[in-house]
Amino acid sequence: MDIPTYADVEAAHARIALHIHRTPILTSSFINDLTGAELFFKCENFQKAGAFKARGASNAVFGLDEKMAKVGVATHSSGNHALSLSYAAGKRGIPVTVVMPRTAPEPKKAAVRGYGGHIVECEPSTSSREAVFAEVVAETGAEFVHPYNDPRVIAGQGTCSKEMVEDLGELDAVVAPIGGGGMVSGCCLTLSTIAPKTKIYAAEPKNADDAYRSFKAGRIIADDAPQTVADGLKVPLKELTWHFVSKHVEDIFTATEEEIVAAMRLIWERMKIVMEPSSAVPLAAILKNKELFAGKRVGVIVTGGNVDLGKLPWAQS
Known part of the structure; x- marks a missing residue:
């Protein structure tokens, strides 16, 4: 680690x-x-x-080198990390894709979209979230910014x-x-x-x-x-x-x-x-x-x- x-x-x-x-x-x-x-x-x-997740998300996004930043970032999140990463990516002007449970609160989904994030929905379970996210990363090649790990x-x-x-x-x-x-x-x-x-x-x-x-x-x-x-x-x-x-x-x-x-x-x-x-x-x-x-x-x-x-x-x- x-x-x-x-x-x-x-x-x-x-x-x-x-x-x-x-x-x-x-x-x-x-x-x-x-x-x-x-x-x-x-x-x-x-x-x-x-x-608070704007702190960690901003540190990850603004710490990327220019080559990786152009590819963009991606994550899976029930809400706050999703919109925080979208906020930080929007500030830097880079792409961001977020896997969110379909049951996530609508205001959080709206905030992600408002910051320019692209949402891919999954079922409300850890296993579904991680499986769908693996597909997103394979397709986009984006830098994974884990919500906490x-x-x-x-x-x-x-x-x-x-x-x-x-x-x-x-x-x-x-x-x-x-x-x-x-x-x-x-x-x-x-x-x-x-x-x-x-x-x-x-x-x-x-x-x-x-x-x-x-x-x-x-x-x-x-x-x-x-x-x-x-x-x-x-x-x-x-x-x-x-x-x-x-x-x-x-x-x-x-x-x-x-x-x-x-x-x-x-x-x-x-x-x-x-x-x-x-x-x-x-x-x-x-x-x-x-x-x-x-x-x-x-x-x-x-x-x-x-x-x-x-x-x-x-x-x-």
């Missing part, structure tokens, strides 16, 4: 600075009182393309926690959602280097808890097509992200569908920000484990805000 280093994170931050936002960190006295902790929400829902992407995601430490100093803990593990791996890479006392926790839907089970078993366990409202967290860990998760994550917590929706609604109502279900899983986990976080300074990564406003989970009959 080509394992990225913190020097790669620093290089990524310099490379992507003109193409991303340095996102704000918000607080809520109400939620602090509710949890007993001092929470700092890193709002990647305000990021370019509406998600890619050292360029992980280095880019590591810039998020780098900004948190620069703005807040060393925290007691950071909690991030986990699906494939790209953001969590970026946190591990950065925090183990510049804030080694900060404990790293991951949060996952109980309905898609393969990372939790992998962590407990000490090996990767992959589910093919889990069902959860947190559509961005359905994918399994891979070798590179497992390297970081297994070495640096303190623990992984799970939250039920009801707990995720309740945490999402709480943030919408109290913080007045639009964020998607995947982003609510960390707060759901903190609320479920208050005693662990009480009295501590905790960073919470709000990973994205690309939600279908016509299908808010608390408005479904």
Whole structure:
């Protein structure tokens, strides 16, 4: 494996600075009182393309040499990486093809097309996604930018926690959602280097808890097509992200569908920000484990805000 280093994170931050936002960190006295902790929400829902994945995608795209860039890039993604790679490719003016599940939220598909991406649909399973993608790469010859199992992407995601430490100093803990593990791996890479006392926790839907089970078993366990409202967290860990998760994550917590929706609604109502279900899983986990976080300074990564406003989970009959 080509394992990225913190020097790669620093290089990524310099490379992507003109193409991303340095996102704000918000607080809520109400939620602090509710949890007993001092929470700092890193709002990647305000990021370019509406998600943290613009960081890793931009690092991969702008790191390509001219010859490879002309051929273009391709990926498979349930949404945020798809539109983030399309955003970055559009900024550089190169072709991009994305394999997306046919069930992916329509706003995310519309965003991909809006950035100039070409969508090829697949069935909502990891096996279908990878099979269709293999056909796309064989046909186009495009550079594969994996949504998370890619050292360029992980280095880019590591810039998020780098900004948190620069703005807040060393925290007691950071909690991030986990699906494939790209953001969590970026946190591990950065925090183990510049804030080694900060404990790293991951949060996952109980309905898609393969990372939790992998962590407990000490090996990767992959589910093919889990069902959860947190559509961005359905994918399994891979070798590179497992390297970081297994070495640096303190623990992984799970939250039920009801707990995720309740945490999402709480943030919408109290913080007045639009964020998607995947982003609510960390707060759901903190609320479920208050005693662990009480009295501590905790960073919470709000990973994205690309939600279908016509299908808010608390408005479904």
